[in-house]
Amino acid sequence: MKTTLFSILFAFSMTLGFAQSGEKEVKIKTSAICEMCKERLERNLGLSKGVKYANLDLKDKVMTVKYNPKKTDVASIKETIVNTGYDAGDAVADQKAHDKLPDCCQKTAAAHSDMKH
Numbered sequence: 001m002k003t004t005l006f007s008i009l010f011a012f013s014m015t016l017g018f019a020q021s022g023e024k025e026v027k028i029k030t031s032a033i034c035e036m037c038k039e040r041l042e043r044n045l046g047l048s049k050g051v052k053y054a055n056l057d058l059k060d061k062v063m064t065v066k067y068n069p070k071k072t073d074v075a076s077i078k079e080t081i082v083n084t085g086y087d088a089g090d091a092v093a094d095q096k097a098h099d100k101l102p103d104c105c106q107k108t109a110a111a112h113s114d115m116k117h
Helices: 002-020 035-046 074-084 095-100
Strands: 024-029 051-057 062-067
Touching (some): 035 074, 062 074, 074 095
Antiparallel strands (some): 024 062, 051 062
């Protein structure tokens, strides 16, 4: 019991310590359309150095990213989104990456977030 309590307290203090050490959050509007887009973006951002959390809200197409500013910055996060084939705020998607997306995920496709691919 003491070990479990200690583990919980330790994990909480580490989480609190990290949050206090300067973790930042940014919200970036994207051109994502569907669940496949969401999975692709979250996976690619999750693999990026310094990114702790990435979640795309398909309803408003906004990507929320929590990151360690000592390891990455907003420009790098936007670059990852752009290089994945999606717009990131005012940064336009890399054309070659966009053209490699499935047809249903390209900007000209109609929204279809309720469809499964």
